[in-house]
Amino acid sequence: MSFLRPRHAGLQTDLYELTMAAAYWASGRSEDSATFELSIRSLPQQRSFLLAAGLEQAVEYLRSLTFTNEEIDFLRQHPSFEFVPREFFDYLGDVKFTGSLSAVPEGTIVFGEEPLLRITAPVIQAQIAETYLLSTLTYQTIVATKAARVVQAAQGRGAVEFGTRRAHGPHAGLFAARASYIAGFAATSNTLAGFDWGIPTVGTTAHSWTMSFADEQESFRRFAELFGDKTVLLIDTYDSVEAVRKAMAAKIPFRGVRLDSGNLVEQCREVRRLLDAGGRNDAIILVSGDMNEYVIRDLIAQGAPIDMFGVGTDLVVSRDAPALNGIYKMVEIEQHGEIRSTAKFSDSKTTLPGRKQIFRSTSPDGKIAYDVLGLESERYPEAEALLQPVMEAGELLSPMPTIEKIRSRAAASLSRLPASLTRLNCDEPYRVQKSAMLTALLETLRSRYVPEIVPTVPQQSRDR
Amino acid sequence: MSFLRPRHAGLQTDLYELTMAAAYWASGRSEDSATFELSIRSLPQQRSFLLAAGLEQAVEYLRSLTFTNEEIDFLRQHPSFEFVPREFFDYLGDVKFTGSLSAVPEGTIVFGEEPLLRITAPVIQAQIAETYLLSTLTYQTIVATKAARVVQAAQGRGAVEFGTRRAHGPHAGLFAARASYIAGFAATSNTLAGFDWGIPTVGTTAHSWTMSFADEQESFRRFAELFGDKTVLLIDTYDSVEAVRKAMAAKIPFRGVRLDSGNLVEQCREVRRLLDAGGRNDAIILVSGDMNEYVIRDLIAQGAPIDMFGVGTDLVVSRDAPALNGIYKMVEIEQHGEIRSTAKFSDSKTTLPGRKQIFRSTSPDGKIAYDVLGLESERYPEAEALLQPVMEAGELLSPMPTIEKIRSRAAASLSRLPASLTRLNCDEPYRVQKSAMLTALLETLRSRYVPEIVPTVPQQSRDR
Numbered sequence: 044m045s046f047l048r049p050r051h052a053g054l055q056t057d058l059y060e061l062t063m064a065a066a067y068w069a070s071g072r073s074e075d076s077a078t079f080e081l082s083i084r085s086l087p088q089q090r091s092f093l094l095a096a097g098l099e100q101a102v103e104y105l106r107s108l109t110f111t112n113e114e115i116d117f118l119r120q121h122p123s124f125e126f127v128p129r130e131f132f133d134y135l136g137d138v139k140f141t142g143s144l145s146a147v148p149e150g151t152i153v154f155g156e157e158p159l160l161r162i163t164a165p166v167i168q169a170q171i172a173e174t175y176l177l178s179t180l181t182y183q184t185i186v187a188t189k190a191a192r193v194v195q196a197a198q199g200r201g202a203v204e205f206g207t208r209r210a211h212g213p214h215a216g217l218f219a220a221r222a223s224y225i226a227g228f229a230a231t232s233n234t235l236a237g238f239d240w241g242i243p244t245v246g247t248t249a250h251s252w253t254m255s256f257a258d259e260q261e262s263f264r265r266f267a268e269l270f271g272d273k274t275v276l277l278i279d280t281y282d283s284v285e286a287v288r289k290a291m292a293a294k295i296p297f298r299g300v301r302l303d304s305g306n307l308v309e310q311c312r313e314v315r316r317l318l319d320a321g322g323r324n325d326a327i328i329l330v331s332g333d334m335n336e337y338v339i340r341d342l343i344a345q346g347a348p349i350d351m352f353g354v355g356t357d358l359v360v361s362r363d364a365p366a367l368n369g370i371y372k373m374v375e376i377e378q379h380g381e382i383r384s385t386a387k388f389s390d391s392k393t394t395l396p397g398r399k400q401i402f403r404s405t406s407p408d409g410k411i412a413y414d415v416l417g418l419e420s421e422r423y424p425e426a427e428a429l430l431q432p433v434m435e436a437g438e439l440l441s442p443m444p445t446i447e448k449i450r451s452r453a454a455a456s457l458s459r460l461p462a463s464l465t466r467l468n469c470d471e472p473y474r475v476q477k478s479a480m481l482t483a484l485l486e487t488l489r490s491r492y493v494p495e496i497v498p499t500v501p502q503q504s505r506d507r
Numbered sequence: 508m509s510f511l512r513p514r515h516a517g518l519q520t521d522l523y524e525l526t527m528a529a530a531y532w533a534s535g536r537s538e539d540s541a542t543f544e545l546s547i548r549s550l551p552q553q554r555s556f557l558l559a560a561g562l563e564q565a566v567e568y569l570r571s572l573t574f575t576n577e578e579i580d581f582l583r584q585h586p587s588f589e590f591v592p593r594e595f596f597d598y599l600g601d602v603k604f605t606g607s608l609s610a611v612p613e614g615t616i617v618f619g620e621e622p623l624l625r626i627t628a629p630v631i632q633a634q635i636a637e638t639y640l641l642s643t644l645t646y647q648t649i650v651a652t653k654a655a656r657v658v659q660a661a662q663g664r665g666a667v668e669f670g671t672r673r674a675h676g677p678h679a680g681l682f683a684a685r686a687s688y689i690a691g692f693a694a695t696s697n698t699l700a701g702f703d704w705g706i707p708t709v710g711t712t713a714h715s716w717t718m719s720f721a722d723e724q725e726s727f728r729r730f731a732e733l734f735g736d737k738t739v740l741l742i743d744t745y746d747s748v749e750a751v752r753k754a755m756a757a758k759i760p761f762r763g764v765r766l767d768s769g770n771l772v773e774q775c776r777e778v779r780r781l782l783d784a785g786g787r788n789d790a791i792i793l794v795s796g797d798m799n800e801y802v803i804r805d806l807i808a809q810g811a812p813i814d815m816f817g818v819g820t821d822l823v824v825s826r827d828a829p830a831l832n833g834i835y836k837m838v839e840i841e842q843h844g845e846i847r848s849t850a851k852f853s854d855s856k857t858t859l860p861g862r863k864q865i866f867r868s869t870s871p872d873g874k875i876a877y878d879v880l881g882l883e884s885e886r887y888p889e890a891e892a893l894l895q896p897v898m899e900a901g902e903l904l905s906p907m908p909t910i911e912k913i914r915s916r917a918a919a920s921l922s923r924l925p926a927s928l929t930r931l932n933c934d935e936p937y938r939v940q941k942s943a944m945l946t947a948l949l950e951t952l953r954s955r956y957v958p959e960i961v962p963t964v965p966q967q968s969r970d971r
Contacts, residue, residue, distance in 0.1 A: 057697065061698060062711055063712055066729060067719070077719065208641035208645075211649075211682075212676075214678035233521065234582075237522070237581070238518050249634075250851045251541075251849075255539075281852050305854035356830045359675075389744060389768035
């Protein structure tokens with residue numbers, strides 16, 4: 044996947060990561076080892092779980108993290124660095140990621156405060172990575188989560204992703220296609236997603252095709268002549284029911300029809316009736332246009348005979364929860380050779396110190412029961428430890444999973460959600476409990492609040 | 508800006524654009540000239556105007572629109588194209604944009620139904636461009652609009668963009684930086700936006716810098732040692748007021764302080780008092796954390812002594828209006844050598860036919876007064892015609908404006924908004940009136956609805 048290598052990886056970061064890098068360097072701390080964890084502070088009100096996605100791009104970024112001469116020259120001349128010794132730029136020119144990465148695999152269910160990934164690396168490397176990692180992981184996670192809700196609402200009917208045109212730029216559309224496929228979508232309209240990852244891509248015609256002909260029926264005939272039984276006719280350019288009559292009268296092959304507007308319950312019933320009366324019980328009805336999990340639930344509840352949903356805007360912008368409050372926080376730092384746990388205690392924005400692990404317990408019926416958020420050094424032999432090692436000394440420990448494997452993992456994860464969490468409006472939040480050791484560490488730090496230093500917790504070891 | 512050339516431009520499209528391309532080709536219509544217009548169906552409820560942005564990237568895309576052999580091979584083997592004659596792929600391999608483009612310049616105020624751009628080109632080229640153009644223009648327009656509201660709410664205090672980490676992927680963050688700078692933001696934290704466009708980039712330290720030292724005061728001293736009076740101290744890691752005392756006691760140079768949490772009105776007052784008492788009336792107070800136009804308005808109304816606002820998540824995802832209903836519709840097509848205006852009449856999704864122009868009238872006080880949306884062939888000598896020619900025969904007519912020029916244009920446009928439209932909650936929508944000729948054309952088409960063909964309106968000429 045080297046064609047996905049981020050352009051100018053080194054500069055895809057907030058400037059303060061680089062000013063801090065200079066300050067770490069000038070303080071003689073370039074090689075101090077730091078540990079950062081990336082988590083979502085809390086679930087949006089409209090979400091009862093998150094489906095983690097985007098790790099592959101995070102890894103691609105870490106493997107691409109370098110500075111070219113051109114980029115270094117830009118920084119050298121930047122007014123913020125006016126007072127910074129020129130030797131710093133030589134240092135920066137040699138930076139690449141040499142640290143370790145642990146993460147929950149893509150397709151894992153996670154909750155608020157749980158780390159999606161943890162990096163331990165020389166502090167400058169770990170610091171610079173913040174901006175890119177957050178935007179990559181949180182966006183794909185937002186979309187995968189929304190997509191999982193859509194798939195649940197569709198109750199076995201297919202869902203296809205049509206959102207690139209309304210995404211936050213074409214790249215967002217590409218990654219939305221990836222994330223929704225992971226979450227169980229059948230396909231995407233984004234052609235490049237097919238090229239990049241082998242995701243099934245679908246699409247037939249837009250209104251413009253029909254409009255380009257003076258006669259609607261001719262537009263159907265011409266398309267079906269070429270695409271045969273792959274044809275899905277878009278029938279709502281003028282009058283949907285009339286269009287189906289024209290299609291049937293034309294005696295052309297087609298796989299199904301698509302409706303993109305209007306009263307879908309009524310129209311789909313009439314369209315279904317016409318198709319069946321013409322002996323086309325096999326023809327599918329696809330609907331699109333302002334679809335989301337709530338609309339889909341309602342259409343199904345009203346008995347609309349729909350076989351497949353095309354979902355766009357609301358999915359790719361996650362309209363009812365367009366951002367996650369992702370954070371990337373230092374949890375441990377070496378200073379003068381000593382390892383120290385760290386937290387911040389800003390009003391309502393406290394972070395959890397120490398290298399953590401998510402310990403997940405399962406009910407007898409196989410559903411997930413509760414999580415303990417503890418220190419990595421703790422042991423819960425009955426529980427599953429979700430964070431797994433991915434990179435060591437800057438190298439991948441094993442090849443990243445294929446998208447099909449990630450999709451299977453997501454399906455398995457989603458099937459283990461208790462029924463309460465699969466409701467679109469969930470009022471029984473999943474239980475995530477902090478371990479006694481984590482709580483103790485947090486309180487120790489809090490009590491030392493103004494003099495912030497605390498000793499390392501003895502059970503923690505720096506190397507995994 | 509060739510380093511911004513889109514990767515795999517040809518495949519950055521919905522698959523149905525390419526299946527339609529094959530069908531146009533197979534119907535012998537590859538060279539039929541089509542005109543498409545891109546517009547926003549209607550303003551989101553929370554917006555009283557839009558600030559157009561993203562044209563530069565749209566042009567970059569059109570100039571990059573080609574298919575490599577590798578991409579063609581991918582399509583050749585795609586199951587959707589199984590029945591498509593192999594000669595189509597030779598045709599596609601030669602595609603590049605040879606059409607004309609008119610557009611409203613970036614930094615122009617626009618409203619619902621008004622075309623942001625118009626393309627006239629051989630139908631296959633014009634069709635394929637839909638997906639990329641929509642996502643590029645609508646996203647930057649969303650952000651520029653939100654940013655303009657933030658700048659208005661800040662009433663002359665500076666606003667800086669901090670949102671990449673929470674944007675819909677790192678690319679969205681980059682383009683959000685561009686769009687918000689156009690709209691009047693002073694700077695961005697996105698380093699690559701500085702490299703790519705020369706946008707001022709800012710940033711000093713995060714909580715991690717402070718947390719990396721056992722002693723908060725030492726972290727301040729170390730940073731200021733290197734950055735001198737460029738230093739902005741982040742003071743809310745533990746206790747903001749205490750942190751200011753430490754900074755003053757350390758007798759270090761700094762430009763100002765940043766607060767990222769807590770009761771900002773109260774804290775900013777106390778911080779200001781301490782700074783002033785220590786003779787630092789010149790030190791600025793920057794606040795960040797969940798900022799948006801409403802919060803900023805309220806902070807200012809409550810008299811919080813804030814000099815600068817750092818705005819992130821809510822801006823870059825445009826939280827209260829995270830998508831625009833952008834459409835790209837065929838308005839005219841050649842068939843058998845005849846030019847025909849086109850529209851669709853789907854329920855509540857009617858589109859406006861014909862090549863259109865926005866005619867804007869100005870009040871005696873210089874404010875914009877109302878727009879007439881008419882046919883391009885109409886003449887309103889007193890009004891300003893907003894759509895301007897940008898490309899002809901696939902070539903730029905003149906170099907694209909610099910970002911500073913676009914930003915000046917945006918400032919001029921925003922200064923011409925009537926007061927009612929600058930309110931955050933506007934209840935007097937701007938008047939956009941369809942011309943009699945446009946209405947007549949629409950009604951002619953509507954009346955011929957089932958037999959859709961209509962004659963060309965005589966006043967229209969294909970070539971500009």
